[in-house]
Amino acid sequence: MKTIDELLAEGVTGKRVFVRADLNVPLDGTTITDDGRIRAVVPTVKALAEAGARVVVASHLGRPKGAPDPAFSLAPAAARLGELLGAEVAFATDTVGESAKATVAGLTDGRVAVIENLRFNAGETSKDDAERAAFAAQLAELADLYVGDGFGAVHRKHASVFDLPGKLPHAAGYLIATEVGVLKKLTEDVRRPYVVALGGAKVSDKLGVIDNLLQKADRILIGGGMAYTFLKAKGHEVGISLLQEDQIDTCLGYLAEAEKRGVEFVLPIDVLVSADFPDLKTKAPANPELVSADAIPADKEGLDIGPKTRELYAAKLADAGTVFWNGPMGVFEHPDYANGTKAVAQALLDSDGFTVVGGGDSAAAVRTLGFDENAFGHISTGGGASLEYLEGKKLPGLVALED
Ligand SMILES: Nc1ncnc2c1ncn2[C@@H]1O[C@H](COP(=O)(O)OP(=O)(O)OP(=O)(O)O)[C@@H](O)[C@H]1O
Numbered sequence: 001m002k003t004i005d006e007l008l009a010e011g012v013t014g015k016r017v018f019v020r021a022d023l024n025v026p027l028d029g030t031t032i033t034d035d036g037r038i039r040a041v042v043p044t045v046k047a048l049a050e051a052g053a054r055v056v057v058a059s060h061l062g063r064p065k066g067a068p069d070p071a072f073s074l075a076p077a078a079a080r081l082g083e084l085l086g087a088e089v090a091f092a093t094d095t096v097g098e099s100a101k102a103t104v105a106g107l108t109d110g111r112v113a114v115i116e117n118l119r120f121n122a123g124e125t126s127k128d129d130a131e132r133a134a135f136a137a138q139l140a141e142l143a144d145l146y147v148g149d150g151f152g153a154v155h156r157k158h159a160s161v162f163d164l165p166g167k168l169p170h171a172a173g174y175l176i177a178t179e180v181g182v183l184k185k186l187t188e189d190v191r192r193p194y195v196v197a198l199g200g201a202k203v204s205d206k207l208g209v210i211d212n213l214l215q216k217a218d219r220i221l222i223g224g225g226m227a228y229t230f231l232k233a234k235g236h237e238v239g240i241s242l243l244q245e246d247q248i249d250t251c252l253g254y255l256a257e258a259e260k261r262g263v264e265f266v267l268p269i270d271v272l273v274s275a276d277f278p279d280l281k282t283k284a285p286a287n288p289e290l291v292s293a294d295a296i297p298a299d300k301e302g303l304d305i306g307p308k309t310r311e312l313y314a315a316k317l318a319d320a321g322t323v324f325w326n327g328p329m330g331v332f333e334h335p336d337y338a339n340g341t342k343a344v345a346q347a348l349l350d351s352d353g354f355t356v357v358g359g360g361d362s363a364a365a366v367r368t369l370g371f372d373e374n375a376f377g378h379i380s381t382g383g384g385a386s387l388e389y390l391e392g393k394k395l396p397g398l399v400a401l402e403d
């Protein structure tokens with residue numbers, strides 16, 4: 001993989017450099033609640049700008065449906081990037097249209113622009129190779145060189161991640177280099193016990209990684225929205241909790257495989273439930289009910305792990321040699337459901353092991369709940385990306401940079 005330093009050494013002055021970042025930050029309306037992913041790409045953007053490049057930063061945000069949707073605009077992220085760089089950042093209100101072309105044409109050496117959300121174009125995420133390639137060709141017209149630095153999205157076979165680097169001379173940015181460096185160590189030299197904690201909401205995306213983790217980890221702790229498909233598989237009522245109905249048999253298979261392999265597979269024993277999803281804007285008291293994990297009422301959903309589970313998970317993390325944690329244990333954005341995530345974060349800090357926290361929301365949780373991010377071994381900007389890397393999968397966004 002060519003490094004950005006090699007690219008800089010070749011000279012980038014006056015060149016238009018497309019930086020594929022992951023600016024998929026949590027938003028409350030247009031307010032960014034955690035800017036970690038923006039800060040993470042600043043070294044790359046700064047180095048290119050200081051070397052006289054005309055930097056075109058691009059990213060997805062959320063999961064819009066292939067058409068413009070103001071709720072998913074990258075404008076707030078562009079403004080924040082400007083603040084962090086201490087420089088004016090131009091913003092194109094489309095991705096490959098007139099605004100993008102004019103904005104990029106208007107860049108002078110050392111200046112930075114952000115183009116609008118890549119996923120406003122259906123070609124970005126298309127499963128059709130030709131459709132993706134066509135969108136990548138339009139993106140390629142905006143640049144002379146490509147730098148991949150959106151680690152959080154390298155597991156996606158998307159036009160800007162996978163196809164575009166094939167059309168332009170390319171290199172890996174500083175963030176990707178750092179992320180891969182740390183995660184590589186976790187695949188080569190793991191101090192045991194190796195404990196993996198999994199939670200969050202992208203259940204269908206992430207259940208599959210357990211298959212591979214069962215061969216590597218000594219203990220797997222399940223929380224967040226991930227827990228309920230397992231509880232259902234064990235025959236429990238899960239009410240209206242997040243559920244991946246089509247994966248119940250798969251979960252049963254994982255539980256059996258864990259037993260066969262002697263991997264400790266730990267599920268919540270108590271949970272906080274409510275009939276309503278909490279109001280994350282007003283943070284009005286949610287008054288959750290505490291129930292045993294095998295007694296979730298049919299009209300309620302599980303929104304955090306309970307106090308007994310917090311204690312159990314802290315004990316299971318205490319002697320860890322290595323911890324990888326992805327996915328909040330509950331809806332941490334609301335104070336009534338933040339304690340599970342807080343307890344796991346604290347347990348990581350209390351352990352003497354090497355601790356890695358991965359994921360946009362997981363990293364945001366650690367910071368917004370007041371933990372010192374530097375006290376963890378590594379905070380990865382990628383959740384799904386780091387999990388798939390640890391699985392040993394070939395990630396499209398890294399493969400494309402290797403060619
Ligand atoms: N029991 C639950 N029910 C519903 N949502 C939950 C539950 N527990 C956690 N969540 C939500 O999960 C979200 C984070 O999940 P996600 O899988 O996206 O993690 P992540 O760290 O952002 O990883 P990635 O980088 O792959 O997106 C949070 O917004 C949180 O509110």
Ligand SMILES: O=C(O)[C@H](O)COP(=O)(O)O
Nearest residue numbers: 022024152153360383384
């Ligand atoms: O949040 C993430 O994990 C990355 O930004 C990728 O987003 P996606 O899961 O919507 O592809």
